[in-house]
Ligand SMILES: O=C(O)CCC(=O)C(=O)O
């Protein structure tokens with residue numbers, strides 16, 4: 001159970017179970033919930049502003065700005081527990097001969113199954129042509145739903161257990177979209193999606 005599981009190879013999706021070990025993962029979930037300044041920004045969708053249906057924190061190196069839905073998010077400074085997790089993830093990826101660097105992370109906080117993230121690909125220009133995204137899940141287990149941009153392939157779920165890491169390799173953002181759809185289930189979930197954004201010259 002523990003360790004790497006290949007979900008598919010083209011484009012690559014790999015799940016690692018047991019990133020920190022249960023007690024440390026439980027502690028990190030509680031610590032992030034308590035210590036971060038969770039935001040609920042309002043974003044424009046089809047010309048109208050709505051608060052996002054979850055909370056988030058954008059964190060990273062000072063020059064790692066992130067732009068979406070016409071807004072610019074300057075990063076919060078790295079939290080030491082998130083730095084330690086990032087470095088652990090980089091070590092795990094190097095076991096697979098994936099050399100990744102991450103200068104930023106989007107932390108998402110879903111208070112319960114009603115909170116969600118809609119369909120998207122992480123394909124903003126500042127993420128570069130074939131981004132590698134490493135997504136750590138803490139708390140309530142929920143499925144990440146994937147669908148193909150090209151017609152004729154079936155959508156599928158990837159269940160993301162507590163203390164797991166989902167590696168979305170090259171091609172995942174180009175060929176697929178993903179969403180965390182609402183479910184009638186309780187339970188706090190926090191995800192951390194580590195990325196590398198090109199410095200924006202701010
Ligand atoms: O919460 C998740 O697992 C998905 C998050 C996600 O897709 C993102 O941060 O881009």
Ligand SMILES: [Fe+2]
Pocket residue numbers: 120121122178193
């Ligand atoms: Fe995403």
